[in-house]
Amino acid sequence: xxxxxxxxxxxxxxxxxxxxxxxxxxxxxxxxxxxxxxxxxxxxxxxxxxxxxxxxxxxxxxxxxxxxxxxxxxxxxxxxxxxxxxxxxxxxxxxxxxxxxxxxxxxxxxxxxxxxxxxxxxxxxxxxxxxxxxxxxxxxxxxxxxxxxxxxxxxxxxxxxxxxxxxxxxxxxxxxxxxxxxxxxxxxxxx
Amino acid sequence: xxxxxxxxxxxxxxxxxxxxxxxxxxxxxxxxxxxxxxxxxxxxxxxxxxxxxxxxxxxxxxxxxxxxxxxxxxxxxxxxxxxxxxxxxxxxxxxxxxxxxxxxxxxxxxxxxxxxxxxxxxxxxxxxxxxxxxxxxxxxxxxxxxxxxxxxxxxxxxxxxxxxxxxxxxxxxxxxxxxxxxxxxxxxxxx
DNA sequence: TACGCAATCTTGTCAATGTCTAGATCCGCT
DNA sequence: AGCGGATCTAGACATTGACAAGATTGCGTA
Numbered sequence: 001x002x003x004x005x006x007x008x009x010x011x012x013x014x015x016x017x018x019x020x021x022x023x024x025x026x027x028x029x030x031x032x033x034x035x036x037x038x039x040x041x042x043x044x045x046x047x048x049x050x051x052x053x054x055x056x057x058x059x060x061x062x063x064x065x066x067x068x069x070x071x072x073x074x075x076x077x078x079x080x081x082x083x084x085x086x087x088x089x090x091x092x093x094x095x096x097x098x099x100x101x102x103x104x105x106x107x108x109x110x111x112x113x114x115x116x117x118x119x120x121x122x123x124x125x126x127x128x129x130x131x132x133x134x135x136x137x138x139x140x141x142x143x144x145x146x147x148x149x150x151x152x153x154x155x156x157x158x159x160x161x162x163x164x165x166x167x168x169x170x171x172x173x174x175x176x177x178x179x180x181x182x183x184x185x186x187x188x189x190x191x
Numbered sequence: 192x193x194x195x196x197x198x199x200x201x202x203x204x205x206x207x208x209x210x211x212x213x214x215x216x217x218x219x220x221x222x223x224x225x226x227x228x229x230x231x232x233x234x235x236x237x238x239x240x241x242x243x244x245x246x247x248x249x250x251x252x253x254x255x256x257x258x259x260x261x262x263x264x265x266x267x268x269x270x271x272x273x274x275x276x277x278x279x280x281x282x283x284x285x286x287x288x289x290x291x292x293x294x295x296x297x298x299x300x301x302x303x304x305x306x307x308x309x310x311x312x313x314x315x316x317x318x319x320x321x322x323x324x325x326x327x328x329x330x331x332x333x334x335x336x337x338x339x340x341x342x343x344x345x346x347x348x349x350x351x352x353x354x355x356x357x358x359x360x361x362x363x364x365x366x367x368x369x370x371x372x373x374x375x376x377x378x379x380x381x382x
Numbered sequence: 383t384a385c386g387c388a389a390t391c392t393t394g395t396c397a398a399t400g401t402c403t404a405g406a407t408c409c410g411c412t
Numbered sequence: 413a414g415c416g417g418a419t420c421t422a423g424a425c426a427t428t429g430a431c432a433a434g435a436t437t438g439c440g441t442a
Contacts, residue, residue: 028300109219145370152343
């Protein structure tokens with residue numbers, strides 16, 4: 001039920017979520033405060049509470065939204081005929097372009113990780129990654145490896161540890177993903 | 192310097208760090224509070240401040256300690272003749288066994304990421320991983336891939352997303368790391 | 383040995399936060 | 413019209429991080 005109709009504010013729920021994204025992008029998930037968000041959006045200090053119940057509730061909503069967006073992107077990429085390398089690249093692209101969502105999604109201590117919507121979308125996203133390597137000899141292992149290298153690259157890039165000045169993360173991600181299955185035809189890209 | 196001598200408490204600095212590890216292991220990095228730690232250790236609410244200046248200072252100390260432990264482990268593994276698979280496995284083992292440290296280390300928004308001690312130890316750890324794949328055709332790319340798959344597996348396992356009931360994370364990590372260089376023999380790289 | 387000093391820890395305080403409660407405001411439906 | 417309920421406001425309370433000033437303790441040095 002993501003629909004919130006314009007009452008006093010217009011669309012407070014979305015406004016708060018957007019503000020939270022801004023704050024997280026700039027200061028990380030630790031920088032979010034319900035009162036600060038309320039201030040940014042122009043409502044009273046307890047306004048957001050009614051929509052999210054909790055600080056954890058707000059982050060749960062963000063995580064659910066993030067997993068759904070991610071699953072959508074991966075499914076679209078696969079539906080367009082993308083192999084694992086393309087799907088993995090889409091994963092990294094999501095992480096870079098929606099850094100705030102991504103950071104919250106993989107910090108289950110910050111939100112209600114067992115929320116049904118979150119779990120459903122997360123499972124959906126994982127299925128696409130696993131399906132992309134289903135033709136491998138050991139699909140279980142290949143799936144773990146594929147998800148690991150993709151997620152690891154995204155995480156390391158976002159934390160700044162892997163930063164290569166002058167390199168485009170998407171191109172580098174494509175090369176790294178291709179490296180995993182370099183013995184097969186797909187995936188080699190000119191630098 | 193890490194040396195703290197027994198004054199009133201005995202070794203408050205270490206006691207606070209240990210308590211923080213306990214809290215983080217159980218409730219994540221968001222659960223740490225200076226006052227709560229002080230309570231657990233049995234000192235007044237402002238006791239820890241003198242040793243760490245800040246909440247961020249405390250986490251900086253934890254991150255530095257973590258990167259140093261990690262770098263030590265990786266260097267030991269490599270010195271014992273371990274190839275990349277063994278080094279990567281040691282990386283995952285550290286992440287699983289020192290989950291609290293590991294979680295803080297890769298959340299630079301929580302501490303002073305530009306602390307010299309932190310940066311030095313982090314660079315040292317990265318060098319071992321890069322060096323383990325230096326014999327590859329494209330060392331830069333292989334290094335990024337190696338670090339990504341290793342770090343990704345560790346992260347996903349710790350967040351519970353990759354959990355396989357009945358599987359030992361270390362064994363699975365070894366298999367995943369081996370998958371990256373499966374075309375080469377189980378490569379005993381001589382020292 | 384005694385003294386002074388600095389490191390260590392305590393106590394008190396302040397602004398800010400999360401969350402709860404009660405009340406005000408406004409929309410949609412009958 | 414006007415009622416009901418969703419939406420938001422206002423006030424309050426416990427807790428937290430951070431700061432300031434004072435008390436306590438061990439160590440080097442004369």
